[in-house]
Amino acid sequence: MKRTVIPMGPQHPVLPEPLVLDLILEDEKVVDAVPTIGYIHRGLEMMVERVEYTEMGFVVERICGICSFMHGMGYCVSLETMMNIEVPERARWLRLIWAEISRIQSHLLWLGLGADAFGFENLFMHCWRMREEVLDIFEKTTGGRIIHSVNRIGGVKRDVSDTELAAILVRLQDLGQAFKATAEVFGSDPSIAHRLGGVGVLSAEGALAAAAVGPMARASGIATDTRLNGANLYDQIEFQPVVENAGDCLARVVVRLREIDQSIDIVRQAIDKMPKGEGQPLEIKPRGNPQGEVFTRLEQPRGEVLYYVKANGTKYLERFRARTPTFANIPAMIQLVKGCDLADVPNIILTIDPCISCTER
């Protein structure tokens, strides 16, 4: 049978960032896909040669705009582990709260993009309108909507008062309520069920073989969540990983929908458990230079992110590596794309929640 090669990308309406997939087709079915990335490779890991370790946090949080908070947090946590700095408790709780709000913002962004990918622009606008309220919370508490710059090695820079936290919780819970109507559209609309249901099925074995992480794996029935290892105060939060079993695109949508509610609940638990009161210490300044090697794992909205930091006792790090969840999910994406129709390819690519700027740094 004759084969055609259709290059998809680097610019494509569904892709938030450039990615090239050379699709090899027989008629309308994709039989193979060859990825090329590198369109947004900025060599940020090379910046450790020129940027001191105290300032590298600002570079790291700019790896990506959607996952920005957790990048900054992961870098600071890695260096705190390496230099044995004990971060004050209120700062750790604030980081957890901000991380969960960042997850809500990221999932709302993705749900909007997912709807836009199959042309449901109205739903896209609804999701992003709600996301604006979350970004307002970030602007009020951290000073920036996307790039927050509150994480420092040894703590956080700003405090959020208890009254303001209570107000934020009320706003988030109202948002969760208002979002239910939008979430129902994802579940009940026949065109969505037709475009996403049964498309791009990833079985549990397939997910394990492809080393999938995050909602990609959880939608295939694997209950994996980096937060379960209890680090960064997650051992004091009661939650279960959100798991769906169907493994298709619709299941991945449902996982992210349910994770928004789960994150709002985690924020409620955190505000409840954190030490109350004004004027608590927020930051412990690092002394000296880091030395050694550290692995840190966090649960970003897209899955497990792994930071590897190596330092040699000078004020410049020797190596910094951020292995982001999209990097781990790309083999799974390529496996899913094989055997599907050409029209389903954009939907499948989008359901891994591709954050190519994170992948390429």
Next chain:
Amino acid sequence: MDGIAFLARVEEYHKAGWRLALINATSLMPSDELAQGAFDVVWAFAKETEFEYLRERVMPGEEVPSISASFGASFLYENEIRELFGINVTGIALDLHGQLYKTSQKVPFSPSAIRARLEANAAAGIASASATPPVAGKHA
């Protein structure tokens, strides 16, 4: 490095249901012991809350076997370390032949390239890391 023994250990992780988490390379600067520098390569595996890693010291040009037979998802990492560091990884399942990142400077993270950049920075008076780090090649 002993390729056969290494691949056997990797296959054990695969059989026990571990997931490949990371393959990372660090360039070690040329020093008295390492005339051309070397690479410190780490293969990290995760299984739910557990996390383990294998580490090998790789010389420039030394052949590193790909672990694609056990972990198919390794091709992205291995293409990257070959393209950015110049590590000679052989037998990658999906070999992209240097077309993954398409950087303007070939092997930008190799020890010689890093040293050239750091020395150029020092000559131009730009503050940057030292081209002869104090603990060359030693892990804490």
Next chain:
Amino acid sequence: MANPFNLPMVRRSLRNLVSRPATRRYPTEIRPRFAGARGTLEFDVETCNYCMLCARRCPAAAITVNREARTWAIEQLTCIACGVCVDVCAKKSLTMLVTSRAVHTHAEVGPQGQRPGHEEWHSADPAVAAATAATTKAAEGAAG
């Protein structure tokens, strides 16, 4: 076959025709930023003592300070509004305003080739300033 006379839809369309827009009319109407937002940097040259801490700690290397010539310059387009300089300044010469920085076009290159957004201050040498003040006062005293 879909119903072309979908009544709720028709009602909504007619209502939208006559009601006010649901969105803000940007750029004529701009939402004011919240208090505490990180916008632009403002510098007070009177209080600066040229310790150069801000220039050393700036992650983006946007600040240049020359202690001998007593000049302080910032590249506003390089500034990432992180706020580190505001925190380290012992004299509180720097403040973070909530308004976003002004938009610059490439046509605004300065006479010495300064980039758009380049802002520079120069403060007089304190010894010279004191001497000038003394002579001015003496002149006023003699005249008055």
